[in-house]
Amino acid sequence: MDCARLWLGLLMPAVAALDFSYHHQPEMEAFLKNVAQNYSSITHLHSIGKSVQGRNLWVLVVGRSPKEHRIGIPEFKYVANMHGDEAVGRELLLHLIEYLVTRDGRDPEITNLINSTRIHIMPSMNPDGFEAVVKPDCFYNDGRDNSNLYDLNRNFPDAFELNEVPRQPETVAVMKWLTTETFVLSANLHGGALVASYPFDNGVPATGTLYSRSLTPDDDVFQYLANTYASRNPDMKRNSCRIKTGFSNGIINGYSWYPLKGGMQDYNYIWAQCFEITLELSCCKYPRKEKLPGFWKDNKDSLIEYIKQVHIGVKGQVFDQNQTPLSNVTVEVQDRKHICPYRTNKFGEYYLLLLPGSYVIEKTAQLISLPSNIFY
Template identity: 85%
Template sequence: MDFALLWLGLLLPLVAALDFGYHHQEEMEAFLKDVAQNYSSITHLHSIGKSVKGRHLWVLVVGRSPKEHRIGIPEFKYVANMHGDETVGRELLLHLIDYLVTNDGKDPEITNLINSTRIHIMPTMNPDGFEAVRKPDCFYTNGRENNNFYDLNRNFPDAFEFNNVSRQPETVAIMEWLKTETFVLSANLHGGALVASYPFDNGVAATGSSYSRSLTPDDDVFEYLANTYASRNLNMRKGDQCKNKMNFPNGVTNGYSWYPLKGGMQDYNYIWAQCFEITLELSCCKYPREEKLPFFWDSNKASLIEYIKQVHLGVKGQVFDYKGNPLPNVIVEVQDRRHICPYKTNKFGEYYLLLLPGSYTLNVTVPGHEPHLTKVIIPKKSQDFSALKKDILFPLRGKLDSILVSNPPCPMIPLYSTLPSHSAATKPSLFLFLVTLFHILLK
């Protein structure tokens, strides 16, 4: 019996237990490579680029097909440590990796999540900034920016105003990475407050900025996503745990309502990459002492897992021509929530739309042809680990190849400046106006 147990132990993956401390670049790389080697069937480690100082920007993928996309399996991502001195998210993602791989095959929820989702985890987007910080500090340090002293969360193209800054290697790496995958849902992890913030971070009158907030056409989904995370983090949900900071009802806020910023990553994801992203501020202190890390893991573990599951909201499917060939670059959007950069099918003809339960009309459009409308009903109780599947046959007979191939990408310009009135979904309601006025009077 002892020999059998010994052989069983030798067959099981062995990774040294991840401690609750801060892991610098070499330690982090060693852990990630160890995981990739010992759990090679469900993980894939790769670098999407390098920082200013040449440090790799590592991404660990977890899923049943970690090296490539599979039709019907949505792509999810977490990115942390965008500001080098905001460190809690970096360590949480390392512990999330450890939790996922060690519970596969043991915990049914984690096993089903890995079966149905391809999860991309980037523990640090700004390794140079992290290494520049000499000791834990709750406030601003030079490590916030990258090694060229650029704030990476002000470094992306902006849909509302020109952002003529020098694109940094870390930013370019993210932008190129977003072109390689059909990301559906994402969150970027920050510190210095305790709140889940959702787009837009910037705005114009057409998105409601006159009323101290900036709404996307999918505002209902974004509010739901932010509440999903915050509601499972007891301290975040209280909304007032950081001294001398704003109070956030239920631990959520619209980004613009908190403070406007230009060139942010979450707006870029939503507009140009068809990926719903929110920003998670996870600690009042930017760089807390490492003995606090177990507390942060306990506070965020359930939220991190539950948020990944939301990638299965709504409806997904493929668009086919009359011969059964999948059609890329076809616009598929809900009729009353058009995106300023139209959401299109990928090279496999796939679309993914995050939607709450309800009845919707999908507008399927090929430029130069009449739109094809189809109704879907998202049930109140969605299927476990799967969005509603709805394949669509585009009724047009004839050649579509030249139209679909030549369909140009959305330009990287301030798009909202050219469309002053875009979508009814972004117009503030009377209720929102009264609530905003009430808050102003209380200040």
């Protein structure tokens, strides 16, 4: 490790240790602002919008260039508390933030991760729902939906059937956010089960629904990603909820579990070029705070290892003959065609998550095939 960076890490101010309890909006905001102030060189705090009741939808970015994208540095995100009564993920992400910033420059694994990745963390997508929970319950609370009583995980456009529900402010904010960054990999943290669920959540016969499943062209990658998380969480791997499920080693195809229209993980994958899985982290949606240290212990390694997967596969840039980056160029792997073709961003970058193997990568711009000598 760079000695100067280690020395700087030792000199950096420490955030007051985050307690294991449930943090309401004022407490969460105070913690996030404290982190952003004390670790300003590697963090950036911003709101992507407001909830129905006007609460900020906070995102803390952690990285060596937290305020802007750098070419070649992939964008990763975690989103939690989409259902306001599913509270464990919200607290885990706050502890993940503390873990990352306090170990930068001290822990080689975390330092390397921050050097090579721009990490976006949204602890609560549904702060109104969280605040609406009066008496926490393991199975159902009024705060599941947003303040307009819409389930945010049924509120996104759907590629397989018309979803005419009114778009909610929280959903619109996330959809706009997805257009501002080239997110590559993501996970959405939930509660009420122990499983890593992967797309598709909805589907048609062409995706396999006649066989009670709905598979993406990248099913091998999604199974690998789900296994990466579940295999490091002992309770998830063995399904400690003790309910009869079709889970295999802690993972399942979303449609195989139950079909879902308007879900966020399908929207990310289809329209935002971002591979997203859904992580169900606790049998009880809103467990007693005394249980939180155990959840952090069980999920810490999985949370870190999953971020690293943003680096699998291939990445690069497309240029023209004058070495000008080309945006909006379709870059796809042969036989892995997406519903919405994956395209280069404004910097001419592409990121394709792939497992080790041999692939043919095809690229086109304005319906004209590009010569291979301008592909980097």
